[in-house]
Amino acid sequence: MQVSGGSQSFNALNQMRILGRWMRMITIPNQSSVAKAFLEFDENGRMKPSAYYDRIVDVMEELMKFTLLTRGNAEYLVDRYSERKESAADLSARVNQKSI
Numbered sequence: 001m002q003v004s005g006g007s008q009s010f011n012a013l014n015q016m017r018i019l020g021r022w023m024r025m026i027t028i029p030n031q032s033s034v035a036k037a038f039l040e041f042d043e044n045g046r047m048k049p050s051a052y053y054d055r056i057v058d059v060m061e062e063l064m065k066f067t068l069l070t071r072g073n074a075e076y077l078v079d080r081y082s083e084r085k086e087s088a089a090d091l092s093a094r095v096n097q098k099s100i
């Protein structure tokens with residue numbers, strides 16, 4: 001989620017999603033950007049009812065669902081074949097005895 005003071009903010013949001021995926025973070029399919037965010041909050045700092053507000057709630061609900069689905073599964077989700085396979089030379093060095 002991103003809040004931007006201007007009206008063109010999706011490029012920054014998309015770049016953050018790309019970085020998140022590159023760092024193996026779970027990036028949910030939903031996203032939201034609040035253009036001219038300074039106009040969207042009341043004097044108490046609470047977001048005014050609007051389509052932006054509804055969108056933020058949608059994103060947060062999805063984030064919560066993904067959190068519940070993935071919690072406790074990080075070890076499984078980050079396990080990569082390419083990172084755990086041993087080369088033939090490493091395997092040989094590990095299992096072969098140098099002397100009896």
